[in-house]
Amino acid sequence: MLGLIRLIAVLILSAALASPGQAFDTSAKSAFVVDVGTGTVLLAKNADEPLPPASMSKLMTLYVAFEALREGRLSMSETLSVSQQAMSYGGSTMFLDTTDKVTVEDLLRGIIVLSGNDACVVIAEALSPDGTEAGFARFMTQRAQKMGMTNSTFTNSNGWPNADHKMSMRDLALLARRIIEDFPEYYPMFAETEFAFDGRAPQNTQNRNPLLKAGIGADGLKTGHTQAAGYGLVGSAKQGDRRVIFVISGIDSAAKRAEEAANLVNWAFRQFSEANVVKAGTEIARANVWMGMQSSVGLTTADDIRTLVPVLGGNEINGEVVYTGPVRAPIAKGDQVAELLFAPEGLPQMRVPLVATDDVARGGFTVRLKTVAQLLLARLQQGPEGAL
Structure with a gap:
């Protein structure tokens, strides 16, 4: 009946209705662009395909850390020890060693600005249910599922290459929005362009986000790069009352990533208006x-x-x-x-x-x-x- x-x-x-030439032809393997205020999805290309996220997955480690700070399980001034496991990571690091005692605040900036693989592990081991990075990765996966990130699986805290460590571009955009909206007290750290930790590696103090100094309203969030993933970026920009979040992955070079990201932001703000x-x-x-x-x-x-x-x-x-x-x-x-x-x-x-x-x-x-x-x-x- x-x-x-x-x-x-x-x-x-x-x-209203678009003229035929409004679509953005991205060279990224996968991409997702959303207007935060209206929820309008402006671009979705392979947006739900689980792909290697590289360092962009560090955003999940940061989200869990921000939750721990809010709940009192961590404090910004608390110092944490560096394990052999943390020190053993290469790639982007804070150059930590096992003699260090590092404040949570420095570790967070080390992850956000310097993309420190070692800093992620220090945070992970402090918050892990069993004290291991693997245990923290399992917790990350469970927490992501509860947040609606159904195409995300984590095997480590920092995006180190692993065949089972994957996220979709839509999931990364959801995560970026949650960070911006759930933790406004910590989000300004993502706009910091430099962090010189303890005078170490003076050549390694700059934020890798290429848009922060571009004058287009960008204020976050995280770059990523591995051979398998290519160059990627989870970004957000605000102009006037509008904010857009964009995710791109699979770009051929850092220079092309910067150009593509800037073009996406300009397209999103210039070619659309609210109705x-x-x-x-x-x-x-x-x-x-x-x-x-x-x-x-x-x-x-x-x-x-x-x-x-x-x-x-x-x-x-x-x-x-x-x-x-x-x-x-x-x-x-x-x-x-x-x-x-x-x-x-x-x-x-x-x-x-x-x-x-x-x-x-x-x-x-x-x-x-x-x-x-x-x-x-x-x-x-x-x-x-x-x-x-």
Whole structure:
């Protein structure tokens, strides 16, 4: 009796449909770009494919460390010992050795600015359930799954090459957003361009993020590079009230990574503007109701819905209201009963929950009797082969 019903609603925007030339043709093997304020995905290329993340996966180690700081399991002034395991890592390091006692604050800056593999291990061993980096990696994986990062698996704390150590670009963007929004007190560290730890390796004090000094609003987050992964970057930039998060991976060189990232940021800010789709409380469609005191109920959004649209284009977006119906009474005002699906041309589809505008009580005996009579009449009209 119940079936999927699709209703079409045309929503008029102040700016909308893309002209054909708006898509960004990235040379990255995989990429993901999202506008934070509206949630509009501007670019998704192999975004859900688990790939070697290299040092970009250090963001997960940092997230776990920030949680520990907030919960009091770590403090910024606390000093941690350096194990042989931590000291043994090559690549990007803080040049720590087993005689060192390093504050958590220095270790965090060593990870963020210097991309220290050794610093990650010191943090990992301090927070690991069993005191090992492997144990911390298992915890990272479990925590990532709970955060919705379903294409992420960690085998170490720093992105050291391992066939089973993988993340998707969408997961990295989700993680970047969580860091920005969950830990605003620590996020400014990602914009620091230099960290000279204890006077060691004066040639190794610069942040590897090529966009921090580019004057385009970039303020984070993390680069990555291994032979298997190529050159990658998880970045974020803010201009005015808008913030974008972007992830690219599989670039051929550091120079091309810097150029591609800057072009992506400029494209995201220059080629799109915000537009209203639905104002909260505005009825945009009605859903049929089964066995209710009313035969239908209004549908609206719980919050104002805005999206990004290309600056060149028309003035309409076509949307579908989708629900499984008729919706069975009783229905409470605010219950989610449908979804609004829409996509400015050239951009991925967005799905927005739709809620009931009013309460609909379950009908009494008279309503139920009338409904049964209508069903019987409909069956008779359809003949012996008819079905509802």
